[in-house]
Amino acid sequence: MLHPEHGARPAYSDYAAWFDGQQLAGLRRKAEEADAVFRRTGITFNVYGANEAEERLIPFDIVPRIINAKEWSRLSRGIEQRVKAINAFLHDIYHRQEIVRAGRIPEALIAKNSAFLPAMIGFTPPGGTYTHIVGIDLVRTGPDEFYVLEDNARTPSGVSYMLENRETMMNMFPELFSAIRVREVSSYPKNLRRSLEACAPAGCDGKPVLGVLTPGIFNSAYFEHAFLADQMGAELVEGHDLRIIDGRVAMRTTQGFKPIDILYRRVDDDFLDPMTFRPESQLGVPGIMDLYRAGKVTIANAPGTGIADDKAIYSYMPDIVEFYTGEKPLLANVPTWRCAEPDSLKYVLDHLKELVVKEVHGSGGYGMLVGPAASKAEIDAFSKKLKARPGNYIAQPTLALSTVPVLTKSGLAPRHVDLRPFVLYSPNGIEITPGGLTRVALKKGSLVVNSSQGGGTKDSWVLED
């Protein structure tokens, strides 16, 4: 579809046939219906820095993003390789640090990294699993050409949108799903539960009790926390519901405190344990790190995994993949300039107009510069920040991102997208839900897909073979 020079992409041919039989007005009405469904369901997010606790909808585009079976199978091999390497890397840097000894990455990058948690040194998490859930952000630049933009190894979010987008699409266009065989995504919560259970603490006999730890109702992803707890049949808890009793993490219930075996936490490392990290944190559980290290509770993802998705580490990912798997990376990294290196800094400063500059520890599209879209004043201001703290930034070229069609007022139009497949890792192996979350930059020509910056989402289809 929408490739005038090539005709419809093969993956889209069945959908395009269906689409040609539709009226624009009818589709626009469906799009409004979808919004009403999301509102009713409460699939909203809170915007940081907004005046009041305002709930907004993430715009949803009703045209699915479609990936064919062959493309997906290549992608998933690459993802699997990368996630294996990330786990091996985490185990290594919290133990013998072979990769540093081998001179493949500089020691300072680990030792001086705020995402590196000394509390994790010498400790192996239950099941040997660090990143129970990973969200790998990919962009496509051409047929079968994908780049990894980011590895989200802390608490990747968005999976509820993957599930609800599909649910909504199936409700609105049941005929499409009869005509086209799309791989299902709905078993994600069940798989997540099973995968987490496989990492239960050693002393846990019987069915492990699973809790989802949320920062609370005002967090931007609260809907997702509640949604996942609900779908997994887990307890949804906040820090103040938890206490340490008789050497176990226990949650407050109407029958007193009950022990929890596995905590799927959606709070950052810093807030997890005020006794180990931020003393003022109200979100975590005082003393939980001691219990964790004593093997009494599983925390998913493990504390300290942030070091693996740090943007400065990112530039070393090809080396990391090769070092631990002994294979060439199947997925490409975006070429990255580390501004901490003087030559790179000079290059970046000279080419700001062409580059995307990101904060090393930032996330969510905050604090970044998109050179081609920035004004001269913005570039000048950014260049000052860059010179003041070069080590805080990396820079990447703007890729010639491929586009997919979205429905606009006047019909289909091309927009840039990325793709975040969700990957589960446990002693049972690696499970990748076919598809993932497609985020789309709804403004014409824009490259920023983050929901906090006006991006939307789409249902992502992987076709059956």
Added chain:
Amino acid sequence: MALTRSSGSDEEWRSVILTAGLRDGYENKFDDYDAAHVVNYLLRDKANPTSVLAMLETARHNARMTRTALTREVWEATNIFWMRLKDALARPIRETDLPGIIAMIRQQSAQVRGALHGSMLRIDVYNFARLGTFLERADSTARILDVKYYVLLPSLSFVGSSLDNVQWETILRSVSAEHAFRWLNAGDTRPVGVAEFLILDERFPRSLAFCYKKLFGNLLYLEKDYAVRFPAHDLAQEIHDGLQSRSIDAIFESGLHEFLTDFMTCNARLAAEIERNYRFYG
């Protein structure tokens, strides 16, 4: 609001504010009982923390917090209710819109009730939700009756007069009981009959006796489920038995107002006891 159907007097609007226990807050803001002031204060005024809108916001907030304890049906019914109400109450309410808004509120709360009834597992969560319903409902019925007895009556000489009967009838209407009562009593609206119906008739779902029969059952469930009997169970039993053993003549003899005040105190004590026994606040 049906309480005031019979006349538009300020005195009746005042009684509505009194029933809701909002006199101090209201009089801080207004020095009259103008219909528009009262209606807006009760439904949407930000200065009133127990306005219908504020309560629904709290209810929805609580539903979001305990989203995993609710079915999707209950959550959506609550969320839709909130969305509709927020729209309907976005601007000050004109008298002409009031009946429509009230009808919508009643309909939407019936939706939430229906979703609870039709979709929730009959486990502790459901029984706690029902406890809340019946504690609040018993309190409301008792308040409405009490206001009638204590506030609406200009003087005792009106007891048994026709004005009095009209007002008793409006009470029935305010708890959606006029049809049920008429059906059971062939249209005979004498004060004693109405009071008996609202206090002691277990067949009427808003009577005190009905509420306590249910509260008793919900607490019994929890007692069995958790295998623990708490002081709340004894207290509920005591109130329940008290309603069972009392006749309406005995209640009127010792004073309806005293009876109702005593009931509301016990009801509030039970609510506090349940909170304590089941550790609602840590």
